[in-house]
Amino acid sequence: MTLLDVTGLTVTGRHLIVDGVDLAVSAGETVGLVGESGSGKSLTARAVAGLLPKGLTATGSVTLSGLELLGARERVLRSVRGARVALLMQDPFAMLNPLCTAGVHIAESLPRSPRPPSPFPPTDPGASPFGTVPADPGASPALPQGSGAAPTRWTRATRRAEVLRRLAEVGIDDPSVADRYPFQLSGGMRQRVALAAALARDPELLIADEPTTALDATTQHEILMLLRNVQRARGMGVLLITHDLRVAFELCDRVAVMYAGRLVESGPGFDMAKVPAHPYTAGLLAALPSATVTLSRLEGIPGGVPAAGDVTGTCAFAARCGQADSECTQERPPLREIAPDRHTACLYEVRPRPRAEPRAVTPREASADETLLRIEGLRKRYGGHVALGGVSLRVGRGESVGVVGESGSGKTTLARCVLGLVTPDEGRIELAGLDLTRRARGGGQAHRLVQCVFQDPTTSLNPSLTVGSTLAEAAAQGTPEGRLSVAELLDLVGLPASYAARRPRALSGGQRQRVAIARALAVRPALLICDEPVASLDVSVQAHVLELLRTIGRELGTSLLFITHDLAVVRQITDRTVVLFRGDVVEEGETARILDAPAHDYTRRLLASVPPTP
Amino acid sequence: MAILTLISRRLAAALVLLGVLSVLTYGLLVASPGGPEQVLLGNRPSTAETRAAIRAEYHLDDPFPLRYARWLGDAVRGDFGISIYSREPVVDVIADRLPVTAGLAGYALLITVAVGVPVGLVAAMGRGGTLDQGITLTSLVLLAVPPFALSILLLYGFAVTLGWFPVFGAGETPMERISHLTLPAIALAAAQAAMVVRQMRAAALDLAGQDFLTFAKARGLPRRRIWIGYALRNAALPVLTVGGLLLAANLTGALFVEQAFGLHGLGALLIGAVGQKDIPVVQALVLFGGAIVVAVNLLIDLAYLVVDPRVRHGAVAS
Numbered sequence: 018m019t020l021l022d023v024t025g026l027t028v029t030g031r032h033l034i035v036d037g038v039d040l041a042v043s044a045g046e047t048v049g050l051v052g053e054s055g056s057g058k059s060l061t062a063r064a065v066a067g068l069l070p071k072g073l074t075a076t077g078s079v080t081l082s083g084l085e086l087l088g089a090r091e092r093v094l095r096s097v098r099g100a101r102v103a104l105l106m107q108d109p110f111a112m113l114n115p116l117c118t119a120g121v122h123i124a125e126s127l128p129r130s131p132r133p134p135s136p137f138p139p140t141d142p143g144a145s146p147f148g149t150v151p152a153d154p155g156a157s158p159a160l161p162q163g164s165g166a167a168p169t170r171w172t173r174a175t176r177r178a179e180v181l182r183r184l185a186e187v188g189i190d191d192p193s194v195a196d197r198y199p200f201q202l203s204g205g206m207r208q209r210v211a212l213a214a215a216l217a218r219d220p221e222l223l224i225a226d227e228p229t230t231a232l233d234a235t236t237q238h239e240i241l242m243l244l245r246n247v248q249r250a251r252g253m254g255v256l257l258i259t260h261d262l263r264v265a266f267e268l269c270d271r272v273a274v275m276y277a278g279r280l281v282e283s284g285p286g287f288d289m290a291k292v293p294a295h296p297y298t299a300g301l302l303a304a305l306p307s308a309t310v311t312l313s314r315l316e317g318i319p320g321g322v323p324a325a326g327d328v329t330g331t332c333a334f335a336a337r338c339g340q341a342d343s344e345c346t347q348e349r350p351p352l353r354e355i356a357p358d359r360h361t362a363c364l365y366e367v368r369p370r371p372r373a374e375p376r377a378v379t380p381r382e383a384s385a386d387e388t389l390l391r392i393e394g395l396r397k398r399y400g401g402h403v404a405l406g407g408v409s410l411r412v413g414r415g416e417s418v419g420v421v422g423e424s425g426s427g428k429t430t431l432a433r434c435v436l437g438l439v440t441p442d443e444g445r446i447e448l449a450g451l452d453l454t455r456r457a458r459g460g461g462q463a464h465r466l467v468q469c470v471f472q473d474p475t476t477s478l479n480p481s482l483t484v485g486s487t488l489a490e491a492a493a494q495g496t497p498e499g500r501l502s503v504a505e506l507l508d509l510v511g512l513p514a515s516y517a518a519r520r521p522r523a524l525s526g527g528q529r530q531r532v533a534i535a536r537a538l539a540v541r542p543a544l545l546i547c548d549e550p551v552a553s554l555d556v557s558v559q560a561h562v563l564e565l566l567r568t569i570g571r572e573l574g575t576s577l578l579f580i581t582h583d584l585a586v587v588r589q590i591t592d593r594t595v596v597l598f599r600g601d602v603v604e605e606g607e608t609a610r611i612l613d614a615p616a617h618d619y620t621r622r623l624l625a626s627v628p629p630t631p
Numbered sequence: 632m633a634i635l636t637l638i639s640r641r642l643a644a645a646l647v648l649l650g651v652l653s654v655l656t657y658g659l660l661v662a663s664p665g666g667p668e669q670v671l672l673g674n675r676p677s678t679a680e681t682r683a684a685i686r687a688e689y690h691l692d693d694p695f696p697l698r699y700a701r702w703l704g705d706a707v708r709g710d711f712g713i714s715i716y717s718r719e720p721v722v723d724v725i726a727d728r729l730p731v732t733a734g735l736a737g738y739a740l741l742i743t744v745a746v747g748v749p750v751g752l753v754a755a756m757g758r759g760g761t762l763d764q765g766i767t768l769t770s771l772v773l774l775a776v777p778p779f780a781l782s783i784l785l786l787y788g789f790a791v792t793l794g795w796f797p798v799f800g801a802g803e804t805p806m807e808r809i810s811h812l813t814l815p816a817i818a819l820a821a822a823q824a825a826m827v828v829r830q831m832r833a834a835a836l837d838l839a840g841q842d843f844l845t846f847a848k849a850r851g852l853p854r855r856r857i858w859i860g861y862a863l864r865n866a867a868l869p870v871l872t873v874g875g876l877l878l879a880a881n882l883t884g885a886l887f888v889e890q891a892f893g894l895h896g897l898g899a900l901l902i903g904a905v906g907q908k909d910i911p912v913v914q915a916l917v918l919f920g921g922a923i924v925v926a927v928n929l930l931i932d933l934a935y936l937v938v939d940p941r942v943r944h945g946a947v948a949s
Contacts, residue, residue: 068848095851096851097851098848099851106842106849108842112842112843114843114865115940115941116864116865116939116940198940198944200944211846214850215846218851
């Protein structure tokens, strides 16, 4: 039975954002809505929940078991939200009221009065991979038994017991969590609490908008599995919005791919992963880095996503498509059925892409023997928290070393120590024979030796400077001989020289990150530290940037210290890998060896949490 | 534990601040023109004998630290000496004037919060609409009008022409007091309410884009719960600071309004004391004002402890 039926959903603000999306979710089914940033997937979710930001209007039809939600009165919507449709959002750090405890969030979301026989028992502890066992047997299911009549009001005790039961459902068996404030909980815990609060009124449909994007790899995996278990136990419909095809394929029965505000392909995830029926999906799949094979070339999709309003009359993907012809721009290709329950908006059959060859794992050239960066026994404490507990590592000249770990593993502190932004408590950092631990930092030479590319290019570029002045300013810090001009720098990162006149605002995320890389390379550093440089980029762009970093490392002989939580990225770009866990190196060695045959338990856990690449 | 350290740290800081202030205040007497004995004599004829008597009475021949310590000891026990002008103990003079000013300040703060907070919220809710623009414009006008000018306008309109409120004085019975203080409180509160409106509007706008507000709506929470438990409580944090500072400003700086409405409050007392070079009274008022600012700030910090769990558990340094 169809639970949610979306037909011809169009969202308009100042421009067209979502352009005629059709979508259906049945009870007990998980549907994935996949797209890159700007595809309109999140606004589709918001429109379904009736929570579009101010200034945006939705037309078309959204029905929930026959009840039209679009244009419904606020009173109707309020009775539907929470009770029948729940929304789980992306950022667990922003989703909870900072002034209320976890328990209050759940308690306030509970129905007005207890429902007599609770329709959804907590997930069976045995079925949950996290061993959900209520900590306090007395505190668990607590609706008064045997009284015959259902209780009509919450009492303090029943409400509290219900809150604990709900927490147990999302895998939190420690009752004290109910009394903690969001800032006292980790990201994963917050997301669990938020899920419990979203489910408090037992909705039929859960819309999860990128619920794991802001989380660590292992936590991500746990939350996804939790979502799946809860969905199965409750027989609930789930609409999962994600940018990650792998996540969608792993979790969803059916997947719909959005591009420039419209659907380009839909069908069972399994089929789509095997034989994508739209060139865009095929391109996305090809751009996915793999944790199991090292590819000789990473293929992004050329160009950028057009605005939905600019491509209403044509195939939205035509401009970036390798097999587009004049037919494609004549009119908008309809979503046609190619097999039962399988649709594509492409006129043609997708030509199979030549899959990039796995790179022959060649041992690094002799130059890697020459040590560029040597770190010994690096320690740093913040109050009682040990960020680095004696880390030692070395990076050879021209070598690319990955530092892998989750948040709190100390990987960012390590980078900041090398950059001189943090003074370590103990230990030694030696870069090209220069002692970086000393205060003088080698007489100001350090910044010519080491530069950094940060995660978010939006905030790491000065918005009021043009790209040209940013690069010229950076280049002026280097030695005069062999100084690269702005045009040369732009050329180095594959941007046209005319971009020098632009400001960061006028660039896309991937282009900004290219500028940030050019800026870091402007002084021709011997070592480039990359702190999650692709974490905030879309897959198709990510592949471009990774490929760029790889080439630069090869051509300029720059060493890379690549900090990331993404094992697939590490696989593609590094020669050696260091695994950090709570401030200590737990494993170290050749990347391929570590990923193929991990020795440490933690590495194995990290690997297990990577969604399988189709 | 974190709370205790925080409170003790704040208390210690307050004490240090007051100590510094008291040294400066006491310095007023020493630095005054004609020397301390001339000041303490006031307009009385100064002969060598009276000057000697004053020097002896006030221990003016002792070294400065000793004199300061003695003065401080008295001040801590509530003895600020005798007013030169009225020949009454300074503390009595202040205690006589305090109720009027305190009433005025409290009344004004009440109006400020009662008007500023909801109006600010309403403006934020209808962002960019006619109502919002009207509110923003009005608050700008109120901020621009000086309090004494507004006082005169209010007096003319509501007291003289309409006759709804008394023109002069502070009244005797509590009911009279309220009606007497209404117009001054409005005059004082107008600009401050405008400030709170703008503050509240900014805070609420900031909140409107927050995920937790959307998430609260998505869970179908009742509107009252969202507005009070989510929007108001979170927006209250910055407003709390402003409100406290305004209270301190009202207690010490309602000069113009007190003058305009003929209220015998602390502001009027300060103007008089400065005019008459009544140094002991000025000293006491300066120290009192400083103590109020320090105390109010301490109260704000404590209020933060109550309202914001992040401060309570030491997650953020306030």
